Amino acid sequence: MRAQLRRLDPILIQAVIAAALSFAHIHDIAEAAGQGGWKAWAYPVSVDLLMIAAWRRMRSDIPAQRKGAWFWFGLALAASLAANIGTAGVLDLTNLPTPLRVIVGGWPAVAFLGGTLLFHSRKTHAEPEPDEAPDDEPQAPADEPPAPPADEEIEPPANEPEKPVLVSYADAADALGVAPETIRGAANGPKARLTKYSGLTPNTVRVDLNEARRVIRRPAGV
Incomplete structure (x- = not known):
């Protein structure tokens, strides 16, 4: 108490x-x-x-x-x-x-x-009640495109061009298991099969490793 x-x-x-x-x-x-x-x-x-x-x-x-x-x-x-x-x-x-x-x-x-x-x-001074109840369904923002119907097939995006992997003649030869002269000969001469890219210095040349794989290791007779 x-x-x-x-x-x-x-x-x-x-x-x-x-x-x-x-x-x-x-x-x-x-x-x-x-x-x-x-x-x-x-x-x-x-x-x-x-x-x-x-x-x-x-x-x-x-x-x-x-x-x-x-x-x-x-x-x-x-x-x-x-x-x-x-x-x-x-x-x-x-x-x-x-x-x-x-x-x-x-x-x-x-x-x-x-x-x-x-x-x-x-x-x-009480706040007026809304005349209509708000919709329960959420509305999509105006800047978003409408979703495609379920029965339509979505086309896959176009394949983007493959980015070149630039390496030196020696690195390309090691990766392909060939002599560096083979890579050099494929990139020079009147019948050059490889595209040459400029390196960090004027005397440095680079080639695309992916292109070298396709050109050097192509099937015989092609």
Whole structure:
């Protein structure tokens, strides 16, 4: 039990005490103004509810709601503050002045107007619901081409030209198992069968290893 008492927030306790005192003071003013029985208890309820509703609108993200809520919050706070001061010996509760009796009598209509405006301001600024529900099927982006039908055959891409593998005469001879003179003779002369490529230096010549395989190792009689 003591552990639970330690967990109570002092600010919450102070707020409950202040609310109870304010509640009793408004009741006393209403009762002194001729509102006896349950009606005297209904006055502090209406004041506190109007203040709470206005405070909730003041925390809204919509500027129009906050602007109107400040007025009703200030009005409820002024009514509570006036009741607290009036019961502190400032007023004779046995003989309240007529203007104060008029204010107490007209408070229910004012509280009803404020609560109605605060409630409908939430409905007016609520986000509109969409007219039509979004389609469940995902749509393809506009820049992507449509997929071909399933019954159509997709043509394979054209074969890209084979990139040459450039090697020296000696490297080509080692790879093919022939003498370097054979590679040199196939790449030079009036009947050259191999294409020569320039190397890194002017005196360096390269040949395509794939082309050498096709030319040097071709079947006899071809």
